[in-house]
Amino acid sequence: MALLKTLGINGRRLNQSIDDLAQIGQLENGGIRRLAFSTEDLQGRELVRRWMVEAGLSVCIDTAGNLIGRRPGRIKAAAIATGSHIDTVPCGGKFDGNLGVLAGIEVARTLQENDITLDHPFEVIVFADEEDTMIGSRAMAGTASLDAAGYHRKDGRPMDACIDGAGGNWEELSLSARTRDDICAFVELHVEQGGILETAQKQIGVVQGIVGMQRYQIHIKGRPNHAGTTPMDYRQDALVAAAQVVLTVNRLGKRPPGHQVATVGALQVWPNADNIVPGQVQCSLDVRDLNQDVINDLINDFKEELILIARETGTTIELVPQLDVAPSPAADHIQSIIAEVSDRFGLSHMPMPSRAGHDALEMGRFTDMGMIFVPSEGGFSHSEVEYTTPEECVNGANVLLETVLRLDRYYQ
Ligand SMILES: [Zn+2]
Structure with a gap:
C-alpha cells in the first residue's frame, strides 16, 4: 500500500x-x-x-x-x-x-x-x-x-x-x-x-x-396603589409577580437534562416610585437551545407557571412573541x-x-x-x-x- x-x-x-x-x-x-x-x-x-x-x-x-x-x-x-x-x-x-x-x-x-x-x-x-x-x-x-x-x-x-x-x-x-x-x-x-x-x-x-432562540416580552398588569394604606392581602403587585417570573425562568433554564439557557435580561416597573405598589411590569425572556423541542417544551411549561403566578398575585400576565429563530x-x-x-x-x-x-x-x-x-x-x-x-x-x-x-x- x-x-x-x-x-x-x-x-x-x-x-x-x-x-x-x-x-x-x-x-x-x-x-x-x-x-x-x-x-x-x-x-x-x-x-x-x-x-x-x-x-x-x-x-x-x-x-x-x-x-x-x-x-x-x-x-x-x-x-x-x-x-x-x-x-x-x-x-x-x-x-x-x-x-x-x-x-x-x-x-x-x-x-x-x-x-x-x-x-x-x-x-x-x-x-x-x-x-x-x-x-x-x-x-x-x-x-x-x-x-x-x-x-x-x-x-x-x-x-x-x-x-x-x-x-x-x-x-x-x-x-x-x-x-x-x-x-x-x-x-x-x-x-x-x-x-x-x-x-x-x-x-x-x-x-x-x-442554537435556536425565542424572545418574548412579558407584560404583567396589577394595580398601582398606596404603599402605606393598602394592606398586603389587598395588593395586586406586578413586581411581586415579576419576581416569581424571574425565578421561574431561572429554574426552567437549569432543569435537566438539557443545556438550554433562559434569561430575563430587561425589566421596567411602573410607576417605579418608592411609595406606590407597582401596577405594571414589562420584562424580557430569551430562551436558547440546540433542540427546538426543548425550547417549545420550556415555553409551554412556562405558560402554565404564568397562570399560577397570575392567580396567586392577582395580576394578568401576557407573553408577546418578539423573535423566533429555529x-x-x-x-x-x-x-x-x-x-x-x-x-x-x-x-x-x-x-x-x-x-x-x-x-x-x-x-x-x-x-x-x-x-x-x-x-x-x-x-x-x-x-x-x-x-x-x-x-x-x-x-x-x-x-x-x-x-x-x-x-x-x-x-x-
Ligand atoms: Zn464571527
Whole structure:
C-alpha cells in the first residue's frame, strides 16, 4: 500500500495573512474596527480579493455583496464551500470571522501549489455584514427580506446603498440565493468566542449546530396603589409577580437534562416610585437551545407557571412573541468527518453547540453544514483581547483542509 503523504497548509503564511489583514482598521489599543461596508471593510475585502486571485480562484461578487472565490472541479457538481466574514464589531479582534476566511484561502493556496483538482468546485466566501444584519448569508439562503427600509443598521446607512457600494445590486438581491444544487456542503472554521474548549483542554470543537432562540416580552398588569394604606392581602403587585417570573425562568433554564439557557435580561416597573405598589411590569425572556423541542417544551411549561403566578398575585400576565429563530443543526456526517480528521492529526476534540450566531446558521438552512471551533484564550471575543495562538489557527486550518478533501470524496 502506498503511503499517503498528509497534505498540510502553510502555517507561517496563514498567520502572516491574519496579521496583514489586521493592519486594516487597527485601533490604538490593538482592536480592529472594520464595520460592515465602511471604507476599512471595503479595503479589507480588496486585499482578500487579491489573495483569492493569487490563490488561483476566479472571483465574483454576488448581488448581496458576498465576495466569492471559486476553484473549478473535475466534474460538473455542486461546490464544497467554506468561508466566514471580515467585518467586525466597533472594537473587535483579528480572529473572529477573519480566521475562517483566511484559512479558506490558505486551503485554496495549498490545493494550487500541490496541483490538486478536487472533483467538486471549491468556494471561499466572504459574507457581507455578518456582525449587524447577516444580509450576505441570509440572501444566499434566500431568507433575507427584500425590503431595504426594513433593515435598521446600527450606523444608520441605508441597506441598498451599502450593498451597491460593496459591488452588489440591491434590486437583484434575490439572485444571490443558492441551493443544494449549487453548494452541497458548507464548513466554517471559527474561533469559539467562549471558554469551553480552553476549560476542557480540547483543541478542536466539533460544532453540533447553532442554537435556536425565542424572545418574548412579558407584560404583567396589577394595580398601582398606596404603599402605606393598602394592606398586603389587598395588593395586586406586578413586581411581586415579576419576581416569581424571574425565578421561574431561572429554574426552567437549569432543569435537566438539557443545556438550554433562559434569561430575563430587561425589566421596567411602573410607576417605579418608592411609595406606590407597582401596577405594571414589562420584562424580557430569551430562551436558547440546540433542540427546538426543548425550547417549545420550556415555553409551554412556562405558560402554565404564568397562570399560577397570575392567580396567586392577582395580576394578568401576557407573553408577546418578539423573535423566533429555529436552531440550525450541523450535518451528522460532517461532524463525524471533523472528529475523524482531528483524530488523524492527533488533536483532542469535543462536540459542542454554538451559542453565537454565524453565517453557517443561514447556510445550514439549505445545505449540509458543519463548523470547526478553535479555542479562544480566556473565552474573550468581540474585544481587543481576543486571542487564539498561531498553532491553534494552523490546527483549525489543517482540519478544514482535510475535511474539504474528505467531503469531496463523500459526495459522489
Ligand atoms: Zn464571527
